Amino acid sequence: MNRYLQKVLDEIREKNKNEKEYIQAVDEVLTSIEPVIEKHDEYENIALLERMTEPERLITFRVPYVNDEGKTIVHRGYRVQFSSLIGPYKGGLRFHPSVNQSIMKFLGFEQIFKNALTGLPIGGGKGGSDFDPKGKSDGEIMRFCQSFMTELQRHIGQDIDVPAGDIGVGEREIGYMFGQYKRIKDTYEGGVLTGKGLSYGGSLARKEATGYGLIYFMREMLNSNGQSLEGKTTVISGAGNVAIYACQKAQEFGMNVVAMSDSQGCIYDKNGIDLDLIKQIKEVERGRISEYIKVHKDAQYLESSAIWEIKTDIALPCATQNELNLDDAEKLVKNGVIAIGEGANMPCTKEATEYLLAHKILVAPAKASNAGGVATSAIEMSQNSMRYYLTFEEVDKKLENIMINIFNSCKIAAEEYNLGNNYVAGANIAAFRKLAKAMKAQGIV
Ligand code: NDP
Helix, strand or coil: CCHHHHHHHHHHHHHCCCCHHHHHHHHHHHHHCHHHHHHCCHHHHCCHHHHHCCCCEEEEEEEEEECCCCCEEEEEEEEEEEECCCCCEEEEEEECCCCCHHHHHHHHHHHHHHHHHCCCCCCEEEEEECCCCCCCCHHHHHHHHHHHHHHHHHHCECCCEEEECECCECHHHHHHHHHHHHHHHCCCCHHHCCCCCHHHCCCCCHHHHHHHHHHHHHHHHHHHCCCCCCCCEEEEECCCHHHHHHHHHHHHCCCEEEEEECCCCEEECCCCCCHHHHHHHHHHCCCCHHHHHHHCCCCEEECHHHHHHCCCCEEEECCCCCCECHHHHHHHHHCCCCEEECCCCCCECHHHHHHHHHCCCEEECHHHHCCHHHHHHHHHHHHHHHCCCCCHHHHHHHHHHHHHHHHHHHHHHHHHCCCCCCHHHHHHHHHHHHHHHHHHHCCCC
16 A cells, blocks of 8 residues: 555544444545546645544534433534535534443544535534434424534634534524524525424425435446446335435336335335335334334245345435445345445445445445535525525425536546546545645645
């Protein structure tokens, strides 16, 4: 490996010993940009990689709230302001018990590259808390969100840092946080959060954007390799925001989605997923996916990871990081999978990705294929600044064009470095080159 790259990677592993997800994300990016580093000796002297992998700012804070029983609970809040190189920090908030510094830093790091690929002026950040919204009352969720924002508000702003949703943070949570921000700041700063409700500054098609964008990217990737989406059997893990709207667009494009999952189990319905029922269970009732088989009695209920054992042409991991490992990749390949589309962030382990690429499976990498969500968030920010609303069709068309452009950037970069259809490396190289250019231009900061 390139000496400078190896040195930086060794230092990162040493300095962040307990942060396995962060090391995994950095490792994947750095190893795939080696051909670019080889051409630029000057990067070492300006510590370009060291600066790109060190967050500009990492904030942690206390988030106390009183639950319905009158007991005071304390959680830890985070905001990683990773890079403002090409725009205000931008990235979602995740509320999940697994949230820790490593997960925040991996997500923030990925976000810099993803945001660069969108072609829009947004930097990279991420935040959240180890709070679990599952099973909490509306009142508890509101009090938690208000407490979280009481601290976060001093660090964000529509030209500084613009959070959005992620796992466990949807329109309801964004609404409570926006209300608290507005109350404290005493000003209507519409663009400070994205993923807002439509009645107070949200964008049409934001909810659908990540899932729709994933399918637009898949269409481009398959078409470019002489294939099409129509008629392809598909499995989608997760049953949250990304998974549901990926399923909706997939069905619209004639794909045959036969399985979806949640953190407790997976449903396999050979007749095709009944998405209206999934929406009712997950979006309205906030229930378990197992409810599905009470209505569709010939569907099967399996454990979550069994989703990768189903024979399928296309697999779309849309739940969480490292949900698809080497063992799962081997099963998918054995069963004839032709393409994987990452809807979640870093859903495939490094070993799984390497195995899939080695077996000539098309892999749509998360930082490119799920960038539609943040791209549409940037369109929401533009609408807020303009005091104007675009129609659903206008936003959707912009999203589709952005996804086409992202795919082309990945393809062109991969071709330029003789990497064939390795879009994982293509995405990393295309984003890195843009960021490196901006970093060189802005001096040592
Ligand atoms: P949601 O909270 O809406 O949904 C997550 C879903 O994944 C839930 O159905 C959850 O199940 C399920 N899940 C969690 N862990 C597992 C597991 N181990 N196996 C199977 N299912 C599991 O989150 P989002 O849809 O917003 O986010 C999903 C992924 O997409 C994350 O990686 C996120 O970072 C990424 N992403 C999201 C974007 C967005 O716009 N929302 C943008 C770009 C990336 P349960 O219902 O049981 O909790």
